[in-house]
Amino acid sequence: MNYLSRTRIAALLASGPSAEEIEVPGWVRTRRDSKNVCFLELNDGSSLNGLQVIINKEGTDLQPLIERIQTGAAVIARGHLVESPGAGQSVELVCRDLTLVGECPAESYPLQKKRHSFEFLREIAHLRGRTNTFGAVMRVRNCLSRAVHQFYQERGFLYLHTPIITAGDAEGAGALFQVTTLDVENPPRLGSATPAGATSGDAARSGAAAGPVDYGRDFFGSRTFLTVSGQLNAEAYATALDRVYTFGPTFRAENSNTTRHLAEFWMIEPEMAFCDLEGNMELAEQFVRYLLRDVLEKCPEDMTFFDKRIEPGIVESLRGVAETQFRHLSYTEAISALEKSGETFEYAPSWGIDLQTEHEKYLTEKYAGGPVIVTDYPREIKAFYMKHNEDGKTVRAMDVLVPRLGEIIGGSQREDRLDALEASIDRLGLDRETYRWYLDLRRFGSVPHSGFGLGFERLVRYVTGMQNIRDVIPFPRAVGNADF
Ligand code: ATP
Ligand code: MN
Numbered sequence: 001m002n003y004l005s006r007t008r009i010a011a012l013l014a015s016g017p018s019a020e021e022i023e024v025p026g027w028v029r030t031r032r033d034s035k036n037v038c039f040l041e042l043n044d045g046s047s048l049n050g051l052q053v054i055i056n057k058e059g060t061d062l063q064p065l066i067e068r069i070q071t072g073a074a075v076i077a078r079g080h081l082v083e084s085p086g087a088g089q090s091v092e093l094v095c096r097d098l099t100l101v102g103e104c105p106a107e108s109y110p111l112q113k114k115r116h117s118f119e120f121l122r123e124i125a126h127l128r129g130r131t132n133t134f135g136a137v138m139r140v141r142n143c144l145s146r147a148v149h150q151f152y153q154e155r156g157f158l159y160l161h162t163p164i165i166t167a168g169d170a171e172g173a174g175a176l177f178q179v180t181t182l183d184v185e186n187p188p189r190l191g192s193a194t195p196a197g198a199t200s201g202d203a204a205r206s207g208a209a210a211g212p213v214d215y216g217r218d219f220f221g222s223r224t225f226l227t228v229s230g231q232l233n234a235e236a237y238a239t240a241l242d243r244v245y246t247f248g249p250t251f252r253a254e255n256s257n258t259t260r261h262l263a264e265f266w267m268i269e270p271e272m273a274f275c276d277l278e279g280n281m282e283l284a285e286q287f288v289r290y291l292l293r294d295v296l297e298k299c300p301e302d303m304t305f306f307d308k309r310i311e312p313g314i315v316e317s318l319r320g321v322a323e324t325q326f327r328h329l330s331y332t333e334a335i336s337a338l339e340k341s342g343e344t345f346e347y348a349p350s351w352g353i354d355l356q357t358e359h360e361k362y363l364t365e366k367y368a369g370g371p372v373i374v375t376d377y378p379r380e381i382k383a384f385y386m387k388h389n390e391d392g393k394t395v396r397a398m399d400v401l402v403p404r405l406g407e408i409i410g411g412s413q414r415e416d417r418l419d420a421l422e423a424s425i426d427r428l429g430l431d432r433e434t435y436r437w438y439l440d441l442r443r444f445g446s447v448p449h450s451g452f453g454l455g456f457e458r459l460v461r462y463v464t465g466m467q468n469i470r471d472v473i474p475f476p477r478a479v480g481n482a483d484f
Helices: 009-014 063-067 118-123 132-154 231-241 277-298 300-310 314-323 331-339 357-368 418-427 436-443 456-464
Strands: 022-033 037-043 051-056 074-083 091-102 224-226 243-251 264-273 327-330 372-378 394-402 406-413 449-455
Touching (some): 009 022, 009 051, 022 091, 037 074, 118 132, 132 243, 132 277, 132 300, 231 243, 231 264, 231 436, 231 449, 264 277, 264 456, 277 300, 277 314, 277 372, 277 394, 277 406, 277 449, 277 456, 300 314, 327 357, 331 357, 331 372, 331 394, 357 394, 394 449, 406 456, 418 436
Parallel strands (some): 051 091, 327 372
Antiparallel strands (some): 022 037, 022 074, 037 051, 074 091, 243 264, 264 449, 372 394, 394 406
């Protein structure tokens, strides 16, 4: 079992017949028997298609072993690759010898040959990677992550690891997960003489009488949370190293049961110094098109599977986006197009509202017939750090919208003027002290800079056509569920 030099099934299927005997490990997906021959479909996760293994029952002493091989069993098959007479496969293995590495009792194995619902598979997330769909999702996910790094590395961006534990809510992005080592049942409190951990904690137990929790005695000496975005930290290094990107875990205590929200997800956030909104839009467009081209080129089999089984037409739709130049539209133009559309929307469009998915779909699918970048949103619906336009009403924000999905990227040129940024922080009632270091970036050698965020699971969902975001991450964390 030489691990590193072993050829995997994906490579075998792409190769021709072999004169030498080879050894192929894998898990049995199906087993079929005729009178004299046993057919096993072996899969090792390297490709959607498995390798057909043919065992001639006559004249071998494998018969007792074969009887014990069931769906899910781990085996190593040895034999020769021959040209396959069957349709849909190039080669098959004529098996001379077989080792049963791990048996799989059919009575209790939850994955049977029939199709299981995604809801059921979520309950056995530790085994669902063995199905065609989840194998394909994880391979596409892997391909996209590699493409993300490749895209930025080719352009001289530095991969930046931003903190997972932070002291502030970066942008009011959503509900936070608090991180603490205090005893949540009996925390130290301000204005209380009782030391933390005292058992005579009458004051602590009757919450009303007790003072506020003394976070000065928490692990970090202040209240801390899991990060909701690495952007502010990325800005600090972009204004030192010119161009950086983050690709890391992000947490939001989204207390809603949607098919688009996870509590733990991955986000990609590039940030560029000496770059205005135009440059930002160009990078975002190049990025999306690059990712789609890459996955269509590198995962044709898996993408065909999604097209056939999950979302018909998806390949053509993605190819369209990969090959189309994105149209630019200001928010004001977008609202006016929506108002004139004659469509009935659930949410009536009017200047000042945030665009809803139904609006974004109309703009991409009907109005523009392709991807759209909407810019210059009202400042009231965007984050405090976005650069104000001269009109005093809008900010240099840009959202990239694509057909079938709506928003895939949200970004902006950042406010680089100290006084304007301070004014925004004050206007929103945020604490200047929390943002002291962030304001420093405007105090010392400030430059126009821009960036955006792309939620990785939203991307994987878009590319695979999977309905539920919980089915594009190996072990989903969402409200009410952190199993596995
Ligand atoms: P939404 O309105 O869909 O909740 P948002 O406005 O909260 O999104 P941002 O704060 O702009 O999103 O976050 C940046 C990106 O992170 C989003 O475009 C999206 O791709 C992704 N994202 C946000 N929240 C989640 C989540 N709970 N699960 C997965 N991805 C998310
Ligand atoms: Mn949200």
